[in-house]
Amino acid sequence: MATAAGVDDNEWQKLPCEEKAWKARMIGYEECAKLFRTQDSDKSPEFSKYLGLVKKFVVDPNENAREKALDAIFAFVEEAQVAGKTVGEVASGLISKCLNGRAKMKERAFDILLMYIEIEKQADIEEELIKGFENKQPKIVQACLELLRRGLS
Numbered sequence: 001m002a003t004a005a006g007v008d009d010n011e012w013q014k015l016p017c018e019e020k021a022w023k024a025r026m027i028g029y030e031e032c033a034k035l036f037r038t039q040d041s042d043k044s045p046e047f048s049k050y051l052g053l054v055k056k057f058v059v060d061p062n063e064n065a066r067e068k069a070l071d072a073i074f075a076f077v078e079e080a081q082v083a084g085k086t087v088g089e090v091a092s093g094l095i096s097k098c099l100n101g102r103a104k105m106k107e108r109a110f111d112i113l114l115m116y117i118e119i120e121k122q123a124d125i126e127e128e129l130i131k132g133f134e135n136k137q138p139k140i141v142q143a144c145l146e147l148l149r150r151g152l153s
Helices: 022-037 045-049 051-057 063-079 081-097 103-118 122-132 138-152
Strands: none
Touching: 022 045, 022 063, 045 051, 045 081, 051 063, 051 081, 063 081, 063 103, 081 103, 081 122, 081 138, 103 122, 103 138, 122 138
């Protein structure tokens, strides 16, 4: 079956996670999460290929796709030795885009930020959380306070 644009319905599944179609990005994020979890070594060159992209995952404009992106980011931070290089951009995106979202998204953002603290990036996370205190949205400020409390305990 063809869509209005004349593209096969399954054609979007072959597109990368940088694609316009949110469904394609969502599938791409799921594939990335699987790829990250199946690497033999935390120093695998596969992780380096995604350094630039992972920073963009967190600010996906579609909430459904962003939820899958957070799973991929969590797998990346958990598995990759190079994950520390992404802390600034990922943390600021998580704070601005995910801490005021759905409960599941907020909890996954908490998990990712706490994982960065586990990999010895606490100073960077603390800096981003302090910047979050200046946000105009009370939910984000409250979430930053909660994260800071969790990180310190």
